[in-house]
Amino acid sequence: MVAALGPGGLRLTALDANARAMGLQPGEPLARARARIGTGIVVHPADRPADAAALERLCLWAMRYTPVVVPFRESEGGDGFFLDVSGSSHLFGGEEALVSDLAGRLSANAIPARIALADTPGAAFALARHSGPGSPRIVAPGAGAAALRGLPVIALRIDPAIAESLRKLGLRRIGALADAPRAPLARRFGEALLLRLDQALGHRPEPFVSLSEAPAFSASRGFLDPIGHQNIIVATVRHLMEELAHKLAAAGLGARCLRLILHRVDGHSSSLDLGLSEPTRCESTVARLLDLRLDRLGPALDAGFGFETLRLDVTAIGLLAPGQAALAIVPALGASGLGPLADALRQRIGRRAIRLEPRASHIPERAAAQTPWRVDAVTLHWPGGGAYAKPRRPLVLLRRGEAAEEVIALAPDGPPQRFRWRRRLHRITHAEGPERIAGEWWHETAPTRDYYLVEDESGCRLWLYREGNYSAPPVGWFVQGLFA
Amino acid sequence: MRRPRGTSLKDVQDAEALIALRDLVGSPPPLIVPACLPFGLPEIDARLPHGGLALGSLHEVAPDSDADAAAALGFTLALVARHLAQAEGEAVLVMGRGHPTPYGHGLVDLGLDPGRLLLFEVETDTEVYQAVEESLHAQGLRAVAGLVDAALPLKQSRRLHLAAGGTGLLLLILRPAQAVEANVAATRWRIAGAAASRDRFGCILKPRWRVHLDRCRNGRTGHWLLEWNHAAHRFGLAGTLADHAPEASQGRCALG
Structure with missing residues (x-):
């Protein structure tokens, strides 16, 4: 126990x-x-985290029946999952066949399970958890309300305290609760009880947040003999991408993110995400990137006794106009030579490839953003270089100002004469400023900053600001940037 | 260390024997002059082997002290900006853990378009060298700069130098101060900050750096006070204008 x-x-x-x-x-x-x-x-x-991880593994396995798999939440016990089999049960020969197949496979893996199938998730939950052993597990369409009448109210996934109060009132069964007048119930127990009741009876919808979304473009391949060799995985992905390329080309789209899901023989599955800096339909690009990724992963991707199914999903798409097929085999160069390089670096080394983008803000740390590298048709416009004199900006901007200590300024609101920063004393020989930058009032009430460009004896140029005003202390000095 | 061609034979007294030997060896193969990035300053270019910073070979840049890290980064990026300004193409900047990411608006102020720069952030020096090597094989690039956290070791430098040969790329490695190790870099630059040049109102106009060329294969070393004009992508020698007042006044007299 x-x-x-x-x-x-x-x-x-x-x-x-x-x-x-x-x-x-x-x-x-x-x-x-x-x-x-x-x-x-x-x-x-x-060990709750281990339980949750095991449940998630089981849910991923259960995606063999339907893409919509939802694990139970903590309030529902956290020890089971919902399957939305509408539209997929015929693939297994009907609902009875599906349920018996599921039960057989679970018991083969020594997982005790109670399975029920009904019109609504609430009814299925109640029947699975709270019906006796002999009752039917599959409820015919429209018969859910009748099947629920005899079950205890706790089966509605409600707070145990509410269930206890209902029991004291004599409302022990769902049937009694459904027949009781609604208004006093809502007044006494709140909306949650009636919502759960209506959801179980099918009067109100219960939206699902699936474990993973069903992708619009997906291709998969199963193997009679499990595979584990890198070359075969790459070759399979090349074939899968060829299949997808036709569908993508018909829609005028290209893949921007791909996910490869590898199902192992023992039911474990692992997934690899491939990000691309520009939309593509080229199978050799995808195969090459995957090869680099597998090179890097090496033994970290545990093949166990081999993979039995590979699935390639397109998780993000981008517009890609149909191109003319080249007769000669030439290395295709995109608009920028950096796209393929950024992809290769990301897969081979697995770190961030970033691009700097301007943002419309006058707060220095918000005026530029670092975004994942991608190739865009739009060239970014950086302010500056125009006719008007733009104030100077540092080459390196610290994420937040670092406090300058022992600041001595000649005038109360003038630039500092000397200060200590990063354990070094800076004697200022030249200062320019102040450039006053007020906080963005629509964001927060940040104090106004007065920026100075200062140069010390050794030729080190720093950007520092005074936060606050001498008429209203406290006043702080912070170094925020370094000039070349 | 420099040894001009033929000095090793100075013991050979007999000139005729020398001529006979030359005939025996045959005429030397024609020298391939590699492309280079000139500084545009005769004082510096004359000291570099091919009249500029050779492309397709490794160059090492380091700050003079830890306080000059920003100056060294500025010099490195100024070289990249100068090289990018001459033709189409992009640059890759691979940054080790200890280096801060450059600020986009600051890059614009230095004359480098951030849209033509791919930043790649990695964790270790090994990954920096891997990424730099991968970038050297890419197409459509003009410059690769790697920012490392320790000395540039001999083995890695040899690898990069071989990979860079024939690519025609500007390859720079920026390492921290006081991390000197023997390697095969063609040049080694040491950068210190200096007081910026001022305009006539006394405001800061252009950044200046005290640049030491500590090592230069097949060339001569030296040190200069350089300033960088970000709009024209041009280096200038600061000493001739600011520190030598008589020359400046002569010029003014000539004008007057």
Whole structure:
């Protein structure tokens, strides 16, 4: 059995069959269980992150049935998942066949499971968790409300405190709750109870946030013999990309981000994301980038006993006009030679390739942004170089101002004569300023800054500012930039 | 260390024997003059082997002290800007962990268009060298600069020098101060900050650097006070105008 810290000390969270046979219940205090059974019980501490990770692995595996898989939330117990099989059950020969296939595979992997299929997620949850062992697990369309009537109210995924209050009122079953007048219920227990009731009965929708979105462009390939060799993976991806390229070309699109999902024989799956700096349909580009990535990963990508299925999804797209096929095989050069290089560097070394972009702000640290490198048709316009004199900006801008200490200024609102910064004393021989930059009032109430360009004896040019005003202390001096 | 051609044979007294030997060896193969990036200043270009900073070979830049890091970065980027200004093409800047990312508006002030610059941030020096080497094989590039956190070792420098040969790229490695190690870099520059040049109102006009050429293969070393004109992408020698008052006044007399 497994115990975790709950309200009022350690409580049991999960039990095995032997413990259930002794009459123990989840949620019982561990001390009481010890007192009843004796010291012969074996208790393991609960590991919630590991549980969540295991559930996610199981959900990824369950995507073999449908792309819409939603794991239970913490409030729902966090120990199961929903499958939206509408539209995909016929692929497995009907709903009964799908459910029995799922149950068979889970029990083959020694995962005890209770499965129910109904019109709404709420009804399916209630039937799976709270119906007796003999009741039917598949509810025919439209029969959900009738099936729910006999179940306890806690099956509606509501707060246990509310369920307890309802029990005291005599509303033990969902049927009784559905027949009760709604207005007093809403007044007493809030909207959440009625929302859950309506969702279970199908009167109100329950939107799902799936574990992963179903991609519009996807291709997959299964293998009779599992594969594990890098060359074969790359060659397969090349074929998959060729398949996708036709669909993308028909839509006038190119892939900007790709995700390769590798399903291992033992049910584990891993995914690799490939980002591209310009939309592409070229299979050799994708294959080359994947090759670089696999070179870098090496043994970090554990093939185990081999991969049985590879799936290539297009996760982000960009417009790409149809191009003319070249007769000669020449290395295609994009608008910029940097696009292929940035992609190769990203895959080979796996670090950030960035581009500097101007932003419309007069606050220095907000006036430029670092964005992931991509090739754009639009050339960015950096202010400056025009007819008007633009104030000078430093070559290196510190992310936030670093405090200058021991500042001595000749006049209270003048530039400093000397200060200490980064443990070095700077004696100022020349200062220009102030350039006053006020905070953006629509963002926050940052104090006004007076910027000075100062030069010290050794020829080091710094950009520092005074925050605040001498008429209203405190006043601070901060170094924010270094000039060339 | 410099050894002009033929000095090693100074012990050979007999000139005829020398001529006979020359005949035996045959005429030397024609020298391939590599492309280079001239500074545009005869005082400096005359000391560099091919009248400028050779393209397709490795050059090492370092600040004089830790306080001059920004000056050294400025000099490196000024060289890149000068090279980019001469033709189409882009530059790659690979930055190690200890180097701050340049500020876009500051790059504009230095005369370097940030749109033509790919910044690649990495964690270790090994990754810097990997990325620089990968960039050397790319097409459509004009300059590659790597910013490392330790000395440039012999093995890496040899690798980069070989990879750069024949590419015609400007290859610069900026290392921190006081991290000297023997390597095969063609030139080694040491940069210190200096008081900027002033306009007639006494405001800062152009940045100036005290530039030491500490090592120059097949050339001569020297040191200069350089200033950088970001609008014209041109270096200037500061001493001739500012520090030598008599020359300046002569010029004024001639005008008057």
